[in-house]
Amino acid sequence: MIVYIIRRLIAAVLLLFVVTAVVFVIFFEVPRLGGQTADDLASRYVGKTAGPEQTHLAAERLGFTDPLYEQYGRFIKGVVAGQDFDTGTSVEHCPAPCLGYSFKTQNPVLPDLLDRLPVTLSLAAGAAVLWLLGGVATGVLSALKRGSIFDRGAMGVALAGVSLPIFFTGLLALSIFSYNLKWTPPGGTNPMDQDNPWDWAASLILPWITLAFLYAAQYARLTRAGMLETMGEDFIRTARAKGLRERTVVVKHGLRSALTPILTIFGLDLGLLLGGAILTETTFSLPGIGQYAVIALNNQDLPKVLGVTLVGAVFIILANLIVDLLYAVIDPRVRAA
Amino acid sequence: MTDQEDIFVEQDTGLAAEPEPPASGTFLDVRDLRVHFPTDDGVVKSVDGLSFQLDRGKTLGIVGESGSGKSVTSLSIMGLHKEGTAQISGEIMLNGTNLVGLGRESVRRLRGKNMAMIFQDPLSSMHPFYSVGNQIVEAYRIHHDVSKQVARKHAIDMLDRVGIPNPKSRVDDYPHQFSGGMRQRAMIAMALSCDPELLIADEPTTALDVTVQAQILDLIRDLQSEFNSAVIIITHDLGVVAELADDILVMYAGRAVEYGSADQIFTEPQHPYAWGLLGSMPRLDRERSERLLPIPGTPPSLINVPEGCAFHPRCAYGDLNEGKSETERPVLRDVGDGHHIACHLTAENRLRLWNDEIKPKL
Numbered sequence: 001m002i003v004y005i006i007r008r009l010i011a012a013v014l015l016l017f018v019v020t021a022v023v024f025v026i027f028f029e030v031p032r033l034g035g036q037t038a039d040d041l042a043s044r045y046v047g048k049t050a051g052p053e054q055t056h057l058a059a060e061r062l063g064f065t066d067p068l069y070e071q072y073g074r075f076i077k078g079v080v081a082g083q084d085f086d087t088g089t090s091v092e093h094c095p096a097p098c099l100g101y102s103f104k105t106q107n108p109v110l111p112d113l114l115d116r117l118p119v120t121l122s123l124a125a126g127a128a129v130l131w132l133l134g135g136v137a138t139g140v141l142s143a144l145k146r147g148s149i150f151d152r153g154a155m156g157v158a159l160a161g162v163s164l165p166i167f168f169t170g171l172l173a174l175s176i177f178s179y180n181l182k183w184t185p186p187g188g189t190n191p192m193d194q195d196n197p198w199d200w201a202a203s204l205i206l207p208w209i210t211l212a213f214l215y216a217a218q219y220a221r222l223t224r225a226g227m228l229e230t231m232g233e234d235f236i237r238t239a240r241a242k243g244l245r246e247r248t249v250v251v252k253h254g255l256r257s258a259l260t261p262i263l264t265i266f267g268l269d270l271g272l273l274l275g276g277a278i279l280t281e282t283t284f285s286l287p288g289i290g291q292y293a294v295i296a297l298n299n300q301d302l303p304k305v306l307g308v309t310l311v312g313a314v315f316i317i318l319a320n321l322i323v324d325l326l327y328a329v330i331d332p333r334v335r336a337a
Numbered sequence: 338m339t340d341q342e343d344i345f346v347e348q349d350t351g352l353a354a355e356p357e358p359p360a361s362g363t364f365l366d367v368r369d370l371r372v373h374f375p376t377d378d379g380v381v382k383s384v385d386g387l388s389f390q391l392d393r394g395k396t397l398g399i400v401g402e403s404g405s406g407k408s409v410t411s412l413s414i415m416g417l418h419k420e421g422t423a424q425i426s427g428e429i430m431l432n433g434t435n436l437v438g439l440g441r442e443s444v445r446r447l448r449g450k451n452m453a454m455i456f457q458d459p460l461s462s463m464h465p466f467y468s469v470g471n472q473i474v475e476a477y478r479i480h481h482d483v484s485k486q487v488a489r490k491h492a493i494d495m496l497d498r499v500g501i502p503n504p505k506s507r508v509d510d511y512p513h514q515f516s517g518g519m520r521q522r523a524m525i526a527m528a529l530s531c532d533p534e535l536l537i538a539d540e541p542t543t544a545l546d547v548t549v550q551a552q553i554l555d556l557i558r559d560l561q562s563e564f565n566s567a568v569i570i571i572t573h574d575l576g577v578v579a580e581l582a583d584d585i586l587v588m589y590a591g592r593a594v595e596y597g598s599a600d601q602i603f604t605e606p607q608h609p610y611a612w613g614l615l616g617s618m619p620r621l622d623r624e625r626s627e628r629l630l631p632i633p634g635t636p637p638s639l640i641n642v643p644e645g646c647a648f649h650p651r652c653a654y655g656d657l658n659e660g661k662s663e664t665e666r667p668v669l670r671d672v673g674d675g676h677h678i679a680c681h682l683t684a685e686n687r688l689r690l691w692n693d694e695i696k697p698k699l
Binding site for chain 1: 445454458466511
C-alpha cells in the first residue's frame, strides 16, 4: 500500500513537469511555428505606441529571444525560487512560487488566482455535493425501477440536462428566480461571512443548482448503467442467497461496486471545475478563476492565461492522485497492482 | 398454502401411482414445479412439471445438459428468481412449508439459514471488495445476533473446517488472494456458516481443476454427514454425481426423463438420453482408442419444445414406437423399485437395447 502511494506521488510530480512543459510549448513555441517572431510576442507586452526597436528590446528583456528550454528553465526556477521581471522602468520581484507576472496589470499572477480561488471553490464544492447526491440517487432508483415511469422520466430529464448548456439554464434560472420572483440576488457573490452564511449561500444557490443539474444528469445516467451491470453480477446473487435484506444487497454490495467508475469521473470533473467554471462564473458574474481566465483572454494577457491553465492542470492532477489513492481504499485488488 | 390444497395437488399430479407416496415428513418435496419466463418471443418453459423428493442426510444429483432447467430449479427453490420475470407454479415444500407463493420476506429469512447455495464460479460469486472473512461474518450475522468478534471467530472456525490452512490470517484475505480451490472452500464455508438444512451446489466443481474437484466433493460429503443436511448437486458431469448422489434425476428440456437411485441409473439406465450421457462420459476403464459417443444434435429451444417426447429429434430409437414419440408426450412412470422413466420404448426393447447395443460400448 505504501509502495503504491509513493509510486502514485512520483507519477503525479512527473506528470506536473510534463503538463507545464506542454503548456509552455503551446504558449511560446506554437505561435512561433505559426510565423510569429519573438518581437510579435513581445508586442503584446509593450504599449501601443512602441516602435520596432523598443519592441525588440522588450523581447530581449523578456527573454523571448532565448531558446525555449532556457525560458522553460527560468519559469521552473521562478516557481521554485521566485523570479525578477524587468519591466523597463523598474525591476519587479515575483516571489516563489511564481506562476508568471502580468505586464498589463503589473502584478504577479498567483496572488490574483488565490484571491479568486474561494469563489470557485465554494461554487464547485457546493455543486459537487448536489450533483453527486442527486445524480447517484436518481441513477440507483432508475436502475432498480428499470422501465418504470420514474426511470423514463428521470432519464428524459437527464437527457435534457446533458444537452442544455449552462448559459441557457443559468439565464433561465436567473430570469425566473432572481428577476421575477426576486428570491436570490441576480449574480455576484458575498464573501463567506462568519456572521451571515445565509447571504453567501443565497448568492450561490442558483449557480450551484444550474451547475449541478448539468453534472447530475451525466452522473444519473452513469450510475444507472453501472448499477444495471452490477446488479446482474454473480456476487449479487450470492448476497441474496445469504438472506441479506434487499437494501443491504443494493447499497453494500451493488452500489459500492457501481460507484468506482463514478469516482474516477468525479475526480476529473472536480479538478477541472476548480481550474475555473468558465461558463457558470460568466453567466452568474461570479468573480472566480473562470471569469479571471475570460478577462485575461479578452486582454490577450498571456501570463495570466498561462497561470490559470497551470493551476487548472495542478488541480486535475491532484484530484486524480486523490482518486487513485481512494481506489486503493475501495478496491483491494488495486493495492496489489 | 393449506393442507387441503396440498392433498389436492398431490392427487392431481401424474405421480399418484407411485408406490410410496411421500409422507408429509419428507424434508424437501417438489411437486409439479413449473417455472416459465414470458419473453417477447414466447414463453420460455425452463421447468415444466418437475417433481422430486429429498430427505435430510441424503444427496440428490440433478443431471442434464445446459438449458435443461437444472439451475432454474435450484434458483426457484432458493427464491432467487427476479420478481415479475418468472412465473412459478406447483409446490416446493421445505419442512412442510410451501415456498411457492410464500412472501419475499419470509423466503429471505429462510435463505442462508435453512437453505444455502454454492455457486459455480467462486471468483465471480464473491464480492471482490470485501475480505473472505467479512463475507462469512456477514452471512452468519444475518441470522445470528452476535458481536462481530464472535462472528469472526466462527468464520475462522468455518475456514478451518473446510480445510483452509492458517485460517486466522487467511480470514482477512480478499477473494483474489485465494486460489480457485481455496475460493470454493471459502464459498462452502460461507454457505455452511449458518448450518443450513438444505445445501444446493450448482456445478460446484466446474470451474476447478480435476485434482481439486475430488477434494471439494470429499469436503461436501464430509460436511454433509457432519451437519446431516440434505444436498442437491447440480451438474452435467456424471462423475460428480457418481461420487456423491444417493438419487439421480436426469433432466431434459425442463422435465425429468429418468429418476431413480444412483445404483439404478448407473447400472441399468433405461432412458436413451441417460444412455447418451453415460456414453459421452470419458472413463478410465475404457480403451483409449474407442471414441466417446456424443448425443447428436443440440438441446431444444425451450420456447418451442418438440411435440411428443422432447428428446425424439435426437433419439436413435424413436422409430421403434410407431410414431408415438412424435405425437404423445411420455409420462414419467415407475418401472420398478422407484425407478422412474419417461419413455415410450417397451420394457423388452429397453432391456434388449441396453444389453445388446449400449452396455458393450460403455
